[in-house]
Amino acid sequence: MRGASPRSVALFFVALLFAADPAAAGIRVAFVPAAPRPGDVSLVVVQGINNAATVEGAVAGRALAFFPYANGAAALAGIDFETHPGRYTWKIAVVDGGRAPQSLTGRLTVKPRRFGVERLTLPQGMVDLHHETIRRADLEAERLRTVFAAVTRERLWRGRFTAPISAPGDGTGFGVRRILNGRPRSPHGGLDYAAERGTAVVAVNSGRVVLVADFFFPGRLVVIDHGLGLHTAYFHLDQISVAQDDLVDRGQTIGLVGSTGRATGPHLHVSAAVGAARIDPAALLGLDARD
Template sequence: MLGLVLALAQPAAAGIRVTFSPTTVRPGDVSLVIVQGVDDGATLEGSVVGHPLVFFPYARVTAALAAVDFETRPGRYTWKIAVQDGPGEPRALSGRLVVSPRRFPVERLTLPPAMVDLDVETTRRADAEQAQLRTVFGMVTRERLWRGRFTPPVAAAGAGHGFGARRVINGRPRSAHAGLDYAAERGTPVVATNAGRVALVADFFFPGRLVVIDHGFGLHTAYFHLDQVTVAPQELVERGQPIGAVGATGRATGPHLHFTAGVGRARIDPAALLRLTPQD
């Protein structure tokens, strides 16, 4: 089975156990990393597939979210963790992460030319807005706000679809689709997938009205194309709390919710987040 092969880097790390759940990953997946056997006052740093691991206290152990960006190429990667739990050099651990292949669908869309062939001013606006979103997703709050399982943002809308789709718009290849789309009627309530703090409320060219929620330690979720927003920046929200309503603002062919998630700047499949089974 392809998955995570755990190997200690050197004997000095004996007594420390690292586990990943789930153990098999593909582009867009997220895995909960559990580190056992370290002192309460220890500091940990690490990385996987070019992205930092941000550790936090979790169920009497130490944990991090290991994210594999959805455009990561399949192959073997090295994860590394350094544990500083006393004087001297940190204890080093490492292992192999095998990213399995994943096939994404191709979607062909037809949109008004004004939404595709942008003038210079609109292009600058869209680029600046994308940069702002990347900045927000790259922020790390040293507090875990989420608890328990993540839930779908739209009730009774069925499973989201389209994550990772290679999009062809008006006959031309465009960027891949980095979220799940939930088909729902305009005005359908949209809820927070888990507890967090509202990091951004905005009305952007492509995403339309949007909300970004910071769940802590680098994990964010975002909700696009909203008809209305019912929360404010810096507001604390609970899992299942309404934050807005489904709409068709921005570049959208009809009412739906575009739901996206990321750990740092690694773009992940929100469905992988919904599959996590946290202990607390």
């Protein structure tokens, strides 16, 4: 883990509840942000360890994938956007050579977050789908979940994340509870960016294209694996300019805004996940893990 030089940044160290392991007394663990909300992503920083040490851990039972960082190690902890506020157990184990693992455990506080409610009235044909269409959509959703669940052990992203389009305005709608024709639907798990058809869509960071497809709800889509369980997906594209297994750079054009799939007009839908934890893509823009 030599060669990493951290930016000067204040870390708020969480109180450690040591599991009767005096050898772990010199190890420091920090979550940034220290008290995330549903949909946030925290950078978990472990310091005070040997350069050759291996770090493993989990937050609320979700495994963490660590990478060398700041003369220590770090991992991304995604807080799924349907997580209830409260205190969740985290566990870290540091393995250094042939010695017994040094174990630490503590609690991470997840703060409340209020999501909006959107009531829409649509033609009944857009709400009640044929059973074959529902079957297709379910299979496609399962394929996306399988892609998101894959964890590449290599860190492919570097530096700060960028917005997926250059059009003015922030994305909207993340976590919104939608009620269609009076019936509650699944909450909206991504950000929608208003943009004209043909606007360039770029990769928010470097990674590998792991899925290019045309699905019923998302339309033409691209999924990028950024490594260590982090994926981003781009829906409703008019055109796609990358192929599966392509390596892409941050800011590289991957397609054009469109209205394919179930879309009422041209816009870009972006979703992001750390493993199975569905996160707010906007949270990535505030993530600072520069070496």
